[in-house]
Amino acid sequence: MSEATTLARMLRRNARDLRDRPAIREKDRGIWQTWTWGQYYEQVRDFALGLVALGFKRGERLSVIGDNRPRLYWAQVAAQCLGGVPVPVYQDSIAKELAFVWNHAECSVIVAEDQEQVDKVLGLRDQLPALRLVVYDDPRGLVHYKHEWLRSYQEVQELGRAFAARHPHDFEAEIEKGKPEDVAIICYTSGTTGNPKGVMLTNANAIGIADAFRRAEDVRADDDALAYLPMAWAGDAAYTLFLSLVVGFCSNCPESPETVQRDLRELGPTTVLAPPRIWENMLTGVQVKAADAPALKRWVFERFRAAAERAEIRRSDGKPIPLGLRLACMLGNVLVYTPIRDQLGLRRARWALTGGAPLGPDTFRFFRSIGVNLKQVYGSTETTGLVSLQPSAEANPTTAGRPCPGIEVKIADRGEVLVRGPVIFKGYLKNEEATREVIDSEGWFRTGDAGFMDPRGHLVIIDRAKDVGALRDGTPFAPQFIENKLKFSPFIREAVAFGNEYPFVSAMVAIDLNTVGNWAERRGIPYTSYLDLSQKPEVCDLIREEIRKGNETLPASTRIRRFLLLTKDLEADDAEMTRTRKVRRKFVAEKYASVIDAFYAGGHAVELEASITYEDGRTAIMKSHVRVEDVEAETTARV
Amino acid sequence: MAVVSGLLEIRDASKSFGGVQAVTRVSLEAQKGEILSVIGPNGAGKTTVLNMISGFYHPDSGRISLEGRDVTELAPSRIAELGVARTFQNIALFRGMTVLDNLMLGRHVHMKTGVLSACAYWGLAQKEEVVHRRRVEDIIDFLRIQDLRRRPTGSLPYGLQKRVELGRALALDPKVLLLDEPMGGCNHEEKEDMARFILDVNEEWGVTVILIEHDMGVVMDISDRVAVLDMGQKIAEGTPDEVRANPRVIKAYLGETKAVPSTGGSRV
Numbered sequence: 001m002s003e004a005t006t007l008a009r010m011l012r013r014n015a016r017d018l019r020d021r022p023a024i025r026e027k028d029r030g031i032w033q034t035w036t037w038g039q040y041y042e043q044v045r046d047f048a049l050g051l052v053a054l055g056f057k058r059g060e061r062l063s064v065i066g067d068n069r070p071r072l073y074w075a076q077v078a079a080q081c082l083g084g085v086p087v088p089v090y091q092d093s094i095a096k097e098l099a100f101v102w103n104h105a106e107c108s109v110i111v112a113e114d115q116e117q118v119d120k121v122l123g124l125r126d127q128l129p130a131l132r133l134v135v136y137d138d139p140r141g142l143v144h145y146k147h148e149w150l151r152s153y154q155e156v157q158e159l160g161r162a163f164a165a166r167h168p169h170d171f172e173a174e175i176e177k178g179k180p181e182d183v184a185i186i187c188y189t190s191g192t193t194g195n196p197k198g199v200m201l202t203n204a205n206a207i208g209i210a211d212a213f214r215r216a217e218d219v220r221a222d223d224d225a226l227a228y229l230p231m232a233w234a235g236d237a238a239y240t241l242f243l244s245l246v247v248g249f250c251s252n253c254p255e256s257p258e259t260v261q262r263d264l265r266e267l268g269p270t271t272v273l274a275p276p277r278i279w280e281n282m283l284t285g286v287q288v289k290a291a292d293a294p295a296l297k298r299w300v301f302e303r304f305r306a307a308a309e310r311a312e313i314r315r316s317d318g319k320p321i322p323l324g325l326r327l328a329c330m331l332g333n334v335l336v337y338t339p340i341r342d343q344l345g346l347r348r349a350r351w352a353l354t355g356g357a358p359l360g361p362d363t364f365r366f367f368r369s370i371g372v373n374l375k376q377v378y379g380s381t382e383t384t385g386l387v388s389l390q391p392s393a394e395a396n397p398t399t400a401g402r403p404c405p406g407i408e409v410k411i412a413d414r415g416e417v418l419v420r421g422p423v424i425f426k427g428y429l430k431n432e433e434a435t436r437e438v439i440d441s442e443g444w445f446r447t448g449d450a451g452f453m454d455p456r457g458h459l460v461i462i463d464r465a466k467d468v469g470a471l472r473d474g475t476p477f478a479p480q481f482i483e484n485k486l487k488f489s490p491f492i493r494e495a496v497a498f499g500n501e502y503p504f505v506s507a508m509v510a511i512d513l514n515t516v517g518n519w520a521e522r523r524g525i526p527y528t529s530y531l532d533l534s535q536k537p538e539v540c541d542l543i544r545e546e547i548r549k550g551n552e553t554l555p556a557s558t559r560i561r562r563f564l565l566l567t568k569d570l571e572a573d574d575a576e577m578t579r580t581r582k583v584r585r586k587f588v589a590e591k592y593a594s595v596i597d598a599f600y601a602g603g604h605a606v607e608l609e610a611s612i613t614y615e616d617g618r619t620a621i622m623k624s625h626v627r628v629e630d631v632e633a634e635t636t637a638r639v
Numbered sequence: 640m641a642v643v644s645g646l647l648e649i650r651d652a653s654k655s656f657g658g659v660q661a662v663t664r665v666s667l668e669a670q671k672g673e674i675l676s677v678i679g680p681n682g683a684g685k686t687t688v689l690n691m692i693s694g695f696y697h698p699d700s701g702r703i704s705l706e707g708r709d710v711t712e713l714a715p716s717r718i719a720e721l722g723v724a725r726t727f728q729n730i731a732l733f734r735g736m737t738v739l740d741n742l743m744l745g746r747h748v749h750m751k752t753g754v755l756s757a758c759a760y761w762g763l764a765q766k767e768e769v770v771h772r773r774r775v776e777d778i779i780d781f782l783r784i785q786d787l788r789r790r791p792t793g794s795l796p797y798g799l800q801k802r803v804e805l806g807r808a809l810a811l812d813p814k815v816l817l818l819d820e821p822m823g824g825c826n827h828e829e830k831e832d833m834a835r836f837i838l839d840v841n842e843e844w845g846v847t848v849i850l851i852e853h854d855m856g857v858v859m860d861i862s863d864r865v866a867v868l869d870m871g872q873k874i875a876e877g878t879p880d881e882v883r884a885n886p887r888v889i890k891a892y893l894g895e896t897k898a899v900p901s902t903g904g905s906r907v
Contacts, residue, residue, distance in 0.1 A: 143842060
C-alpha cells in the first residue's frame, strides 16, 4: 500500500473509502454533532488552504491550545497536509512554560479554543517574535479584539474556500509532497528535569504505532472513542489523530471537561483509554453511591462484588472457578455488574486501557471483576505512546504487557529497558546531543525505565533507571516502586520516598483531600483546609496504618520507617511535578532539604516553607510547623 | 451631547411605604446599549427603583417609559413581555426544578401554545419547544453550565444559582436587564465570572443593563455611567470617574472627605 505512508494520505483515503461514516463528533448545545470523513476532509482542506492564503509554508509550526475540539484537531491535520508541524500544548500550563514551548518550536500560527486561551497568547505576544497569526474557534467575548493578526476559524476557512476556487489542485498537490520521514507532530515531554524537550514524531512513527497496535489489539473502523485527554499528551495524539486516521474510527469530543462522565455514559464508547486517576475516580464514585444506597441494595452490591473478585483472583491465577461461584457471577452480571458498567459508560467497551502510571491492584481487579476488559499499556512520548500491551487473556495489575508486534525490547545493564522499532521518534527538536544520548547507533532507544522480562514474556517496569539507588548498606532502592505501594491507598494522593545512600527509607506523603476529607466528615472531625486536615492526629494515625499496609508488601529492609504529611499537595504549578504528574525528584529533594535532614537526624518537627504558584503566575509563601512521624514506635531509637 | 431619548426613562418617580418615603422624585435615563449602575448606601432606595421599573411597585407620582411608551401602571407580566427582565437580590428560582426547566420557564412569555395543545405535544407545540430549547441551549453554552442542565437548582452552590438566575432572565431575550446585586455573596472568582458575563451580554447581545451592586471595584470597572442614590434621592450621576470624584458621593458614603476606593473588591 503505497498510499498508507503519511497521515494526509490516510485522510484522503478515508474521505474516499469511508466517506459517509462518522469521523468525529462534538457535543454542542447538548446534542452530538457528527462530521463524516467526507466532511472532515473538507473542513481540513478549507482550513489548510486558508492558511496557505495567509502565507503558511511547508515546515512551519502551528500550535493548538484548548480542550479537545474538532476544529483544533482539524487544524493539526491541516498543518500535516501542508507539510507543516502541529505543536499541541497543555492548556493549563502557566505563561512561562507556554512562552518556552512556543519560542522553542518557533510557532508562527497558534489556534486557540476561546477567549481564555487568546488572552494567554495576547499576554505573551511581545515575547513571541515568530508568531504572526492567531486563530480562535469560539468567538465569544472576542468581538472587540481588533488585531490584524487575529482571525476567526470561519474567516480562515472562507479564505480557504476562495483560494480553492482560484487554485483547485493545490491541496492535493500539497498532500502529494508529503513524505513518511516528515515530522508529523512535536509533543513536548514534561521532563522531570529542566526544560521540556520537543519530541519529533514522523508520519512513519504514526503509521508504525497504528500498525503495531492493530496487530496487538482488536480495533475496528466502526469503533467509538472518547477524545478527552489533553491534546498535548502523545497518548491522545496517537489515539485520536494517528489511530483514528489510520483505522478510521470515530473520535468523540465531550461538551466540556466537567461533563466527561455524563458524556461517557451517553456515548458508551467501544474502546476506552484512561490514566489510573480516572479509573480510581470511577471506583470511588461507585463506592460512594454504594455507601449511600439503602441497606438491601448495599448488601446485594457487596456480596456480588466480593464474589466477582474471588472469581477474578482465581481466573488470573489460572485456577478453575467452582460451579457455585460461577452461578453467583452469572446472577451478579444481571443484577449488579452490567448496571454498573452501564452507569459508568463502559457497557459497550470491548477493551479499556490504563497507562502512564501504575494502577492499584484493587482498582484493577474491581474493573476486571465487573466485566470491564481493563489492561495495562506501556509507552512513552519518544515511542509514540506504545511499547507493550497486555493481551486480554493475560491481563494483570503488575506487568506492562507483551511488546507489540514489530517492536523489540531488550534489557540493558542496570536493568534499563531499551526499545527498537518503527515507533521510535526522530529526535528532540534542536537538541542533537540529547537525542544521541537516548538513541544508540543500532537504533535502540533508552527509555530510562528500569525493568525486567518475566517468564511469560511480559515486560515489568520497576522505576526510572536513574532513580534506582541503594541504601547505605547496599540494598537496592527503587523509590517509585515504594511510592506506588503507598499511592494504592485511596487516602494517599502523592508520595515521595527517600533512601538513596541513607540508612533507611522515609517518605513525604500528600493526603487526598477528597477521600480523607470524606473520612474525617464521617467521623465528625472538623477541619478548615488542606493544611489543617493534614496535621490532624487522627489523619496521621490513618496514614500510618496505610503505610503499614504498604510496608507488608515490601521487603523488610526497604520498609518505610519515618514519614511526614505535607501541608499541600505536590503541584505542577510549583514545579514539583510534571504536567503528567510525575514527581521531579531532584527538585523536590532540594526544595524539601530540611525535611530530609529531619528524617535522618531523628528530629520530630520541621518548619515547612511551601511556596505556592497560582495559575496567573503569582506566588505565595506558606509557613507551618510539621511533625515528623515514626511508622513503628521504636524506630527512632535505632537511628 | 445631543438630547437622545433613552431606552428607559424614569421621570420624577416617588414611592412611599406608609410613612416612609423610599424614593423621592428620582429621574434616571438608560441609553440603549449602556451599562448603568445604581449605587448607594443600604436603604437608599435602589431596589425600590428596580421594583418600579419592573412593575412590582407602581410609583405614587412620576412616570416610567420604555421606548417612549408609558409603562408606569402596567403589570409586571406585561412589562416582562415588553422586554424587561430582572434578577433578584435573594435568588428567586424554582429550587426543586432543574436548571433546564428554570431556563425554559424564562422563555414562557414567548410561548404561544395553549395548555391543551402543549399537553398533546404535537405539531406546533413540539416545533415551538424545539425553537425555545435551542435558545436555552445557547444560554447554557454562554454561561458555561452544560454540566448542570439536569441538576435541581436548589442543590447548586450559591454562585452558580446566581448564574442560573441570570440565565433565566436572559431567556426572556430582554432589551433591558435589571440586575439586583448579582455578585452579592459571591467569592472573588465568581464575581469575576459574573462581571465577564455581564460585559459579554452587553457587548455581544447589545442588552442594556441596569445594575445594582455594592462591590465598587466591579461597578467602577464595568459601568458606562453610575447614578448614586442616598436617602431616596439621586445625588449624583455621571461616568465612574466623575462619580468617584464627586464630594456629595464621598460624603454620603463615608461621611467625611476621603476618596472612594477605586479598585479592589472592598465593600463600601
